[in-house]
């Protein structure tokens with residue numbers, strides 16, 4: 001099959017022929033129809049997860065497609081089903097999984113990180129009984145791809161982690177794939193959303209999804225949020241992953257506020273200096289959020305079905321990239337940002 005590969009961190013990406021994957025016991029092989037270009041793919045390419053990647057490596061971890069083969073022990077009813085899967089393939093058996101926290105399973109595998117990813121014609125889903133998510137018929141592959149990573153991650157950050165409720169002020173820093181999905185989820189809970197980005201396009205999308213205020217990022221952001229909210233927000237979400245956004249999120253909170261860190265802060269860029277004095281004095285809560293267990297998907301899919309999460313609005317509007325086009329777009333993420341979720345369709349062929 002054709003796949004996007006690289007052989008060194010930060011090295012060139014190319015479209016190569018690699019062996020077709022086989023469905024190991026408990027696993028399935030999925031024909032990929034759409035795969036989102038997530039900023040975590042860029043982190044991975046730069047070696048921010050260097051301890052789990054082996055070369056040549058196939059990136060991509062946020063996908064939708066159709067099951068083409070099932071391994072030993074997997075229910076054959078999955079054959080031909082349209083599916084996605086959380087990017088954290090939980091083992092399904094350990095104590096952490098059994099208590100419902102597969103998103104932090106210590107034995108997890110991740111497509112595009114520990115294993116070959118979805119910027120390829122086919123991708124393997126391990127522990128299929130635990131991790132496969134059947135897609136509703138009326139959700140197309142383009143809309144569904146984000147459910148594998150950014151939409152589900154944002155959904156969990158807003159619901160299970162921050163516990164956002166009606167009327168609360170929620171500041172979302174970074175309005176890309178994660179941020180827009182967080183805004184859509186918070187808007188469905190009738191929160192009052194302040195969207196922050198450096199891009200007017202991103203902020204326009206945020207407003208379309210229900211953000212009440214849209215602010216261009218800047219050093220005075222916490223002061224502007226305190227002024228708008230009369231004492232600080234209840235919830236902040238770092239949906240970029242930078243020292244500046246993590247700090248600004250915490251400092252934008254009012255007393256007792258909750259900050260959710262979704263954006264990656266790679267160890268390679270050094271420790272993140274957080275205002276712990278403020279965390280103590282104002283009893284702020286700092287929460288991490290990492291994907292979402294497949295068992296937690298049904299309520300999210302119900303919100304999609306009810307029209308409360310408009311997946312189409314989260315998309316970039318650009319035509320899906322071919323693998324060759326993705327080979328250029330992935331490295332470019334260091335210097336460019338795109339509105340919403342940019343998709344790769346590995347079935348498209350271009351030079």
Ligand SMILES: NC(=O)c1ccc[n+]([C@@H]2O[C@H](COP(=O)([O-])OP(=O)(O)OC[C@H]3O[C@@H](n4cnc5c(N)ncnc54)[C@H](O)[C@@H]3O)[C@@H](O)[C@H]2O)c1
Nearest residue numbers: 039040174175176177178197217240241263264290291337
């Ligand atoms: N924790 C998890 O499970 C998880 C899951 C998915 C993604 N992530 C991480 O979340 C982060 C966001 O990923 P994404 O794919 O949504 O990114 P993205 O590139 O789609 O969006 C980033 C947004 O941030 C904006 N931005 C840039 N500089 C800014 C600044 N100074 N202030 C505010 N906004 C700024 C950009 O214009 C863009 O709209 C990344 O770090 C990614 O690796 C984590």
Ligand SMILES: [Zn+2]
Nearest residue numbers: 038040149150
């Ligand atoms: Zn991702």
Ligand SMILES: [Zn+2]
Nearest residue numbers: 091094097105
């Ligand atoms: Zn486990």
